[in-house]
Amino acid sequence: MRLTPRTAPADTAPAGASPAARTAQAPAVSFERVGKSFGTVRALDGVDLTVRRGETVALLGRNGAGKSTAVGLLLGLDTPDEGAVRLFGAAPGTAVTAGRVGAMLQDGRAVRRVTVGELVSFVAAAYPDPLPVAEAIELAGLTGLEGRRVDKLSGGQVQRVSFALAIAGGPELIVLDEPTSALDVEARRAFWASMRTYAARGNTVLFSTHHLEEADAFADRIVVLHRGRIVADGSGRELKEAAGGRLVSVELAGPAPRDLERLPGVVDFELDSGRARLRTTDADATVVALAGLGMVRGIEVTGATLEDAFLALTRDPGAATGATTATATATRNTSTSTSTSTSTSTSTETHRARGVSAPGHASADTATGTDSAADTSADDSAGTGAGTATGRAGRVEEIA
Amino acid sequence: MTGATGTMRRYVWLEVRRTLRDPGFVIFGAGMPVLMYLLFTRIGQGGQPPGDLAAWRVQSMIGMAAYGALGAAVGTGTGIAEDKQMGWLRQLRTTPVRPGRVVLGRAVAGSVTVLPSLLLVLAAGAVVNGVRLDAWQWPALVGLMWLGALPFTLFGMGNGYRLSAQTTGVLNVGALVGLAVIGGLWFPVDLFPGWLRSIAEFTPANRFAALGWSTAAGSAPAAATVVVLLGWLAVCGAYAVLSYRRSARTA
Incomplete structure (x- = not known):
C-alpha cells in the first residue's frame, strides 16, 4: 500500500529528464538514479542528471527541495544511499582531489584570523593549475582588500571571498550553492558578470538558487527540483512553454x-x-x-512567466493529496486482491478512455490508478475516497 | 609528492599563523602561564630559605611551562570546533587537500604552537628568575615536553571534531584547569593529602610535567612516566580518530 503512491511518480518523473547521449568524453556531472535520505526525510529521490562540459546549469527549487543535498553529493561531502554520482567520469572525491572542482558553499562564513590574500593564495596553491591570485581576487571584486582579515569584512564581501576560493584553483567545474544570498542588487550584478566571465572560458558552472530571475538570466539550462525529484529540465523558454x-x-x-x-x-x-x-x-x-x-x-x-511555470511545476496539487487518500482507502478495501494499482489500471484502461496526457502528469497517473482500484471495490462500502477519485478522473477527461 | 608536501607545509603554516593571532591562545597559551609563574615565584616567597626558593623556581617553571603547553595543545581543538562551525572544514574538503592531510596538518600545527608556550615560561625562568641548568638540559626539556604535549593536542582535537564550538571551549578550558590543578602544575602534589597524591600521579598532566622535573633533576624520565603517557597517547589518539570519523560522516 505504501509502495503505490511512491513508485508511480518515481517512474514518471525521470522520464521528463531525457538521459543525454553519452559522449566519448565523460560529462562534467552525472547523477544516476540517485537517492538520499536523512532520517525519514527523502531529500533526493531517483535523480538522473547529466551536465555536459561547458554548460551553465541552474538547480532551481524551493527551500528544502534537495538542492543542497545534491550539491553535497556532487562534491563528495556526502555519499548517496542509492545510485551513483560521477564528476568527469570519476568518483566526486577523485575529481576534487585532482583539482578539477571548486566550490562555494552555502552559509560559508568568514574564516577567522586570516587575510583575504593568505586564504586565496593557500587555496590556489593547493590546485595543480591555479589562476594567478591577483586574477582570482580581481574576478571576485576583492581588489584592495587582500590585506584585510576575512572576519572583518561585510557579509557581501565574505561571500565574494567564497567565490574567489571557488575559482582560485582554476577548476573546470565550479559549484555554487545559493551564491548570491548575502548580496545586494549591485553586488549581485557584479557577481554574475564574474561568473559569466569564468564560464566563458569553457568552464562548467552549476549553481543552485531559489531566484527564478537568476536562473532564467544566467543559466543555459534550468533543472527544477521539487521534493527531491527533477520535475523539469530545459531552457527558461522551454519551461515557460511547457507550463x-x-x-x-x-x-x-x-x-x-x-x-x-x-x-x-x-x-x-x-x-x-x-x-x-x-x-x-x-x-x-x-x-x-x-x-x-x-x-x-x-x-x-x-x-506565462517563468514564475508561473515554476509554481505550476512545484505545486503540490490538492488533487494529489485527495488521490493519495483515495488510494489508501481503496487499497485497504481490496486487500484480498494481490494486484498492484498499475496492473489494475491496465485492465480497466480498455473500457475507459482516459486522458493520460492530461497536464500534471504525476497526479493524473495517481488519480487513474486510484480510480481503477476503486472500480474493483465498487461493490464494497468503499465510501468517500473512491467516490472522490471517480469524480476527479471525470474532470481530467473533460479538460483533456 | 612534492606538491602534496608543499600543500601540507603551507597548510600547517596557515594554521600556525591563525593560532598565533588567536586571543585565546595568547591568554591561555602564553600570557597566563608566564604571569602565574612570576606571581607564584616572586610574591610571598620572602620567608623561604634561599635553597628552597631556587628549587621552587625550577619546579614551578616546569609546572607552568607544562600548563602553557597544555593550554596551547587543547586550544587546537577549540580552533577546530570553531572552523567546523564556520564552514572552513567543509570548504577545505572541496579543495584538493586530502582530508587525512588536513587532520595531520592540524595536529602538526597544534604541536608547533606548543613551542612558544614552553619557550616563554622557560625564558622567564632563565632570564627573570635566574634559573640555571646544564646546557644539555634546556634542549632536552623543550624536546621532551614538546613530545609529551601530543596527547593533549589529540584530546583537544577529539573534542573539537565531536562537539560544538561553545561546548569545546568550555570543556577544554575546564580540562585545562582541572588537569593543571590535579596534576600539580600550579601547586606541588606534595601539598595534597596522600590518597589524592597517588591519584594525581596517574593523571596525564602530572606525568607530562614529570618529564621536565626529572630532566631538571638530571635524570631520564622514569619508565612508569613514559608508560602512563603512552597510555594516554593511545586513548587520546583513538578518541581523536573516532571523533574525526564521526564528524566526517555528519559534516
Whole structure:
C-alpha cells in the first residue's frame, strides 16, 4: 500500500529528464538514479542528471527541495544511499582531489584570523593549475582588500571571498550553492558578470538558487527540483512553454465562481486580491467561457512567466493529496486482491478512455490508478475516497 | 609528492599563523602561564630559605611551562570546533587537500604552537628568575615536553571534531584547569593529602610535567612516566580518530 503512491511518480518523473547521449568524453556531472535520505526525510529521490562540459546549469527549487543535498553529493561531502554520482567520469572525491572542482558553499562564513590574500593564495596553491591570485581576487571584486582579515569584512564581501576560493584553483567545474544570498542588487550584478566571465572560458558552472530571475538570466539550462525529484529540465523558454501557454486574468465582481478550473483550457487558477488568474492552454476558449459567465472586467491575456511555470511545476496539487487518500482507502478495501494499482489500471484502461496526457502528469497517473482500484471495490462500502477519485478522473477527461 | 608536501607545509603554516593571532591562545597559551609563574615565584616567597626558593623556581617553571603547553595543545581543538562551525572544514574538503592531510596538518600545527608556550615560561625562568641548568638540559626539556604535549593536542582535537564550538571551549578550558590543578602544575602534589597524591600521579598532566622535573633533576624520565603517557597517547589518539570519523560522516 505504501509502495503505490511512491513508485508511480518515481517512474514518471525521470522520464521528463531525457538521459543525454553519452559522449566519448565523460560529462562534467552525472547523477544516476540517485537517492538520499536523512532520517525519514527523502531529500533526493531517483535523480538522473547529466551536465555536459561547458554548460551553465541552474538547480532551481524551493527551500528544502534537495538542492543542497545534491550539491553535497556532487562534491563528495556526502555519499548517496542509492545510485551513483560521477564528476568527469570519476568518483566526486577523485575529481576534487585532482583539482578539477571548486566550490562555494552555502552559509560559508568568514574564516577567522586570516587575510583575504593568505586564504586565496593557500587555496590556489593547493590546485595543480591555479589562476594567478591577483586574477582570482580581481574576478571576485576583492581588489584592495587582500590585506584585510576575512572576519572583518561585510557579509557581501565574505561571500565574494567564497567565490574567489571557488575559482582560485582554476577548476573546470565550479559549484555554487545559493551564491548570491548575502548580496545586494549591485553586488549581485557584479557577481554574475564574474561568473559569466569564468564560464566563458569553457568552464562548467552549476549553481543552485531559489531566484527564478537568476536562473532564467544566467543559466543555459534550468533543472527544477521539487521534493527531491527533477520535475523539469530545459531552457527558461522551454519551461515557460511547457507550463501551459497563457495566463488569463480577470477582475472578480463578487465571490469567485466555483469550479473555475472546469472552464475550457484552464489547467490551474489562483485568486489574488480581487483577481482570478487562470493558466490556460487555450486562451480564446477560456475568454469566451468567462464572457459567458459575465466575467470580462479588466480581462488580460499574457504569456506565462517563468514564475508561473515554476509554481505550476512545484505545486503540490490538492488533487494529489485527495488521490493519495483515495488510494489508501481503496487499497485497504481490496486487500484480498494481490494486484498492484498499475496492473489494475491496465485492465480497466480498455473500457475507459482516459486522458493520460492530461497536464500534471504525476497526479493524473495517481488519480487513474486510484480510480481503477476503486472500480474493483465498487461493490464494497468503499465510501468517500473512491467516490472522490471517480469524480476527479471525470474532470481530467473533460479538460483533456 | 612534492606538491602534496608543499600543500601540507603551507597548510600547517596557515594554521600556525591563525593560532598565533588567536586571543585565546595568547591568554591561555602564553600570557597566563608566564604571569602565574612570576606571581607564584616572586610574591610571598620572602620567608623561604634561599635553597628552597631556587628549587621552587625550577619546579614551578616546569609546572607552568607544562600548563602553557597544555593550554596551547587543547586550544587546537577549540580552533577546530570553531572552523567546523564556520564552514572552513567543509570548504577545505572541496579543495584538493586530502582530508587525512588536513587532520595531520592540524595536529602538526597544534604541536608547533606548543613551542612558544614552553619557550616563554622557560625564558622567564632563565632570564627573570635566574634559573640555571646544564646546557644539555634546556634542549632536552623543550624536546621532551614538546613530545609529551601530543596527547593533549589529540584530546583537544577529539573534542573539537565531536562537539560544538561553545561546548569545546568550555570543556577544554575546564580540562585545562582541572588537569593543571590535579596534576600539580600550579601547586606541588606534595601539598595534597596522600590518597589524592597517588591519584594525581596517574593523571596525564602530572606525568607530562614529570618529564621536565626529572630532566631538571638530571635524570631520564622514569619508565612508569613514559608508560602512563603512552597510555594516554593511545586513548587520546583513538578518541581523536573516532571523533574525526564521526564528524566526517555528519559534516
